[in-house]
Structures are given as structure tokens and as C-alpha cells.
Amino acid sequence: MRWDMGRRSDNIEDRRGGGGIPIGLAGGGIGTVVLLVLALFFGFDPSVILQGGGGQPAVDQTTDSPSASPSADPARDFVSVVLADTEDTWRELFRRMNREYREPKLVLFTSAVQSACGIAGSATGPFYCPGDHKLYLDLAFFRALATRFHAPGDFAQAYVIAHEVGHHVQSILGLFDERRVARGGEHDVSVRRELQADCFAGIWAHHAEASRHILEAGDVEEALGAAAAVGDDRLQRQAGGRVAPDTFTHGSSEQRVRWFKRGLQSGELRDCDTYSAARL
Ligand SMILES: [Zn+2]
Numbered sequence: 001m002r003w004d005m006g007r008r009s010d011n012i013e014d015r016r017g018g019g020g021i022p023i024g025l026a027g028g029g030i031g032t033v034v035l036l037v038l039a040l041f042f043g044f045d046p047s048v049i050l051q052g053g054g055g056q057p058a059v060d061q062t063t064d065s066p067s068a069s070p071s072a073d074p075a076r077d078f079v080s081v082v083l084a085d086t087e088d089t090w091r092e093l094f095r096r097m098n099r100e101y102r103e104p105k106l107v108l109f110t111s112a113v114q115s116a117c118g119i120a121g122s123a124t125g126p127f128y129c130p131g132d133h134k135l136y137l138d139l140a141f142f143r144a145l146a147t148r149f150h151a152p153g154d155f156a157q158a159y160v161i162a163h164e165v166g167h168h169v170q171s172i173l174g175l176f177d178e179r180r181v182a183r184g185g186e187h188d189v190s191v192r193r194e195l196q197a198d199c200f201a202g203i204w205a206h207h208a209e210a211s212r213h214i215l216e217a218g219d220v221e222e223a224l225g226a227a228a229a230v231g232d233d234r235l236q237r238q239a240g241g242r243v244a245p246d247t248f249t250h251g252s253s254e255q256r257v258r259w260f261k262r263g264l265q266s267g268e269l270r271d272c273d274t275y276s277a278a279r280l
Contacts, residue, residue: 001154002214004077009084012076013107013134075139076108082158085214086165089207093269094172104128104168106135106161113138126160128167130176135164149229153222155215159201159260160226166200167193178275187249192274194250195259198227199272202263210267220264227260228253255280 087103094101107113112121116131122138129136137160145160146152170176175196178189205223209215228234231253233243250256259280263272274280 001158001216001219003081003085003154003158006081006212006214007084007088008077008080009087009103009106011083011087011103011105012080013105014076015107015109015113016139017110075142078154078157079106079108079137079139079161082161083165085208085212086162086204089204089211090165090169093203093207097269099172102133102172104133104135104165106137109136109138110140111138126164128164128171130167130171133168133171135161135168137161137164145226145229149226151222151226151229153218153225155219155222156226159205159223162201162204163197165204166197169200170196175275187246190249191251191255191280192277195255195280196272196274198251198256199259199263199274200269202260202265203267203269203272205264206267223260224257227256231256251280 083106087101091101091103107115110122112119113136115127115129115134115136117127117129120127120136122140126135126137126141128134141160142157145156167176170178170193176193178193201223205215205220230250232248232250233245233252236243236247245252251259259272259274
């Protein structure tokens with residue numbers, strides 16, 4: 001991916017290292033409902049979330065401490081450029097719909113983080129919290145994506161960020177809690193929500209390529225590889241269990257690849273209506 005000349009986003013909230021979770025909050029949530037945020041996680045078992053925040057407001061006791069110079073922190077720099085590109089893309093797409101795009105914040109953390117959706121550990125994987133309109137990302141996930149999930153490459157990482165931004169877009173458009181066609185109950189709604197976020201990630205890639213020519217050879221394959229790697233069937237098989245489609249919360253590898261591709265090819269929101277799709 002050609003990214004180093006790209007604009008950097010101002011919406012990175014860097015909470016890495018030191019003071020991540022205020023102790024009072026981490027210990028005080030016992031008895032509160034553990035908000036598992038209804039499987040908004042990227043591809044992991046929500047039970048790894050440490051402890052919920054319930055209805056408490058998220059108390060952010062950390063400070064934003066950007067690194068001294070962008071080049072000293074290439075991983076953050078990359079995330080910042082991808083986030084900025086999603087901002088530029090979605091701002092323009094919202095403008096065409098006569099709507100205003102409100103940019104989300106992206107919180108970088110290590111180990112554990114407090115969000116309006118509760119306290120989450122790194123093992124949760126990247127996630128979006130609609131309660132505070134923030135994306136949460138531990139950069140260690142990108143290393144896991146390359147090694148454990150065999151999906152290396154910068155565009156694989158960009159897809160992950162774009163997927164979480166996709167959830168933010170859903171949230172703004174009122175598509176996050178879509179219940180129109182809960183054909184198969186909670187799991188079905190969750191899968192349709194996740195596949196739509198994949199499709200929206202594809203829409204971003206479509207427009208970013210059309211207007212800024214960011215793609216290099218192999219990039220699309222990297223994103224598709226990542227989409228496939230975090231399919232529920234692949235994850236369940238990797239965990240040593242049997243594949244149980246009725247427990248899917250994110251969709252199969254094949255479905256995730258298909259919806260990302262659909263967004264990538266069309267670039268149109270109307271082609272991402274997973275909630276109405278007869279076939280996923
Ligand atoms: Zn997701």
C-alpha cells in the first residue's frame with residue numbers, strides 16, 4: 001500500500017504504556033452487567049473481555065501523548081494515515097448523501113483499555129464501541145494477524161481498521177442495531193452487521209484507490225487473506241473445535257471475502273445491504 005505520503009489523522013488517542021486502566025474502575029465494576037457489546041469485536045470470543053463498565057461513563061484518566069516525531073513510530077504513523085484516508089473517503093461519501101460525517105477517534109492501547117462499552121483486554125481484538133464512537137486497537141493484533149492468522153501485509157492491517165470504521169459508519173447511519181430481518185436471531189443480526197462492516201471496508205478501498213491510487217500489487221489479496229483469516233469457521237477450526245455455523249457471529253471466511261469484494265468492486269452503499277440480502 002502506498003501510504004507514507006498520506007495525510008495523518010488528528011484523531012489518534014494514544015493510551016499505550018502507563019496508566020491504561022484506572023485501578024478504582026478496574027476493581028469497582030463487580031456486579032455490574034458485563035457489557036459484551038454484542039459481538040462487535042473483530043473476530044474474537046467476547047468472553048475474554050475482562051470486566052464491563054455497565055452504565056458508567058468511561059473515565060478517561062490517561063493523556064494523549066503522541067510520539068515525538070511520526071517517523072519514530074511507523075506503526076502509529078501507518079494507522080494514522082489509514083484512519084485519515086477513511087475520514088477523507090467517508091466525508092466525501094456522506095457529503096454526497098447530504099449528511100455530515102463525524103470522525104471517530106482511534107484509541108491505541110496495550111494490554112487493556114477502558115471504553116464506554118466496558119474494559120477490554122488485548123485478546124478481544126480490535127473493536128468499535130458505539131457508546132463513545134471510538135475504535136480500539138492494540139497494535140499487537142497486527143503481529144498476531146501476520147503470524148498466528150497468516151495474514152501479513154500492510155493492506156491486511158488497513159482492512160482491519162477500515163472494518164472498524166465500517167462499524168462507525170453503521171452507527172451514524174442507524175445500521176448498527178438493525179433489527180429489520182432478524183431471521184435467525186442474535187447470531188444472524190451479528191453476522192449481517194459484521195459482513196456489512198466488511199463491505200464498507202471494501203467501499204473505502206474502492207474510493208481510496210479511485211482518488212488516491214493507494215493500492216499496490218498484492219494489496220487486495222492481503223485484505224482478502226485477512227478477511228478469510230478471521231472468518232468464524234476458520235477461527236473455530238483453528239481453535240481445535242468443530243465448525244458450528246449456528247454460532248457464527250462474524251460470518252464464514254467465504255462470506256467475509258465476498259462482502260469485502262462486493263464493496264471494493266461497487267463502491268456503493270446500496271450494494272452493502274446485508275440486512276436484506278437473501279443470501280449472505
Ligand atoms: Zn466487526
